Amino acid sequence: MPDHRPGRTAAGAPSGILLLDKPSGITSNTALGQAKRVLGIRKAGHTGTLDPMASGLLVLCFGEATKVSGFLLDADKAYEAEATLGIATDSEDADGEVVADQPVPEFELNEIESALAAFRGSIEQIPPMHSALKHKGKRLYELARKGEVVERPPRSVVIHALEGIDWSHPKLRINVRCSKGTYIRSLVRDLGDALGCGAHLSALRRTLSSPFEVVDAITLDQLSDLDQESARARLLPPDQAVLHFPAIHLDEERALRLQQGQTLPGIEGESGLMRAYRDDHFLGLATLDDNGALRAKRLLATN
Numbered sequence: 001m002p003d004h005r006p007g008r009t010a011a012g013a014p015s016g017i018l019l020l021d022k023p024s025g026i027t028s029n030t031a032l033g034q035a036k037r038v039l040g041i042r043k044a045g046h047t048g049t050l051d052p053m054a055s056g057l058l059v060l061c062f063g064e065a066t067k068v069s070g071f072l073l074d075a076d077k078a079y080e081a082e083a084t085l086g087i088a089t090d091s092e093d094a095d096g097e098v099v100a101d102q103p104v105p106e107f108e109l110n111e112i113e114s115a116l117a118a119f120r121g122s123i124e125q126i127p128p129m130h131s132a133l134k135h136k137g138k139r140l141y142e143l144a145r146k147g148e149v150v151e152r153p154p155r156s157v158v159i160h161a162l163e164g165i166d167w168s169h170p171k172l173r174i175n176v177r178c179s180k181g182t183y184i185r186s187l188v189r190d191l192g193d194a195l196g197c198g199a200h201l202s203a204l205r206r207t208l209s210s211p212f213e214v215v216d217a218i219t220l221d222q223l224s225d226l227d228q229e230s231a232r233a234r235l236l237p238p239d240q241a242v243l244h245f246p247a248i249h250l251d252e253e254r255a256l257r258l259q260q261g262q263t264l265p266g267i268e269g270e271s272g273l274m275r276a277y278r279d280d281h282f283l284g285l286a287t288l289d290d291n292g293a294l295r296a297k298r299l300l301a302t303n
Helices: 028-039 063-072 109-117 140-145 184-195 220-224 228-232 252-259
Strands: 014-022 044-046 055-062 077-085 087-089 098-101 121-125 155-168 171-178 199-209 247-250 272-278 281-288 294-299
Touching: 014 028, 014 063, 014 220, 028 044, 028 055, 028 220, 028 228, 044 063, 055 063, 063 281, 063 294, 077 184, 109 155, 109 184, 121 184, 171 184, 171 199, 184 199, 247 252, 247 281, 252 272, 252 281, 252 294, 272 294
Parallel strands: 055 199, 087 199, 247 272
Antiparallel strands: 014 055, 044 055, 077 171, 077 199, 087 098, 121 155, 155 171, 272 281, 281 294
């Protein structure tokens, strides 16, 4: 279970990370807005959107924790997804218009497994038109709403794990663990093409945004039932987002020098990003170079 010890800004307002189990039917920004109202914290952001149709883990950063949110954007994700075979849509999910309707063979499980195997590992994926990627300064979804289709260069993504967990004609449920930038809609689209009948994403639930899991998240309804103090107690400390970096603990004098922008020489350790602490108080991230010099990288405003 995560450690619930939110940090505080210099002004005393809480900072931290909220694990939210977003319901389907609302945007990520709507969910963020509702959480901000309950917590009473204005400065906030999320670390990777979920489409309105999707449910599951939405990692929200509040206050000074927004300064480490960028380090969560590159995190691996995991999903439970449902593919409806035989029907293709223009958005590649259930919210789109049907563009093809084909009969679905009574596939044997070994046929399903053979198709899934081709998508494991490093693959090239063409992103959907209904996405926030840009083409000549315009969001693709803006062009798609006008009925335009433009060429999208394929992008390299990694499917770390892909497992079929239930096949009940014409619906296939799968578990996916993947790298950043993977579109599950496009994975389902390509899987349908590989099976020769087309498919669209009919349900999606995010179960993991590394290192966080949805089992530790709170729903919007549960959050809304809490008073502000109890809701704020759900915030995780900002350093929980960067525990994969090594830690360095500084005394009062060296911590102050780092916060003032000074370089600290003679630091032992492997070069790269480090979590910097004054005693046990998280200061933020610093960079250690090959010569043992430590410099501030992304520090939090703390008291």
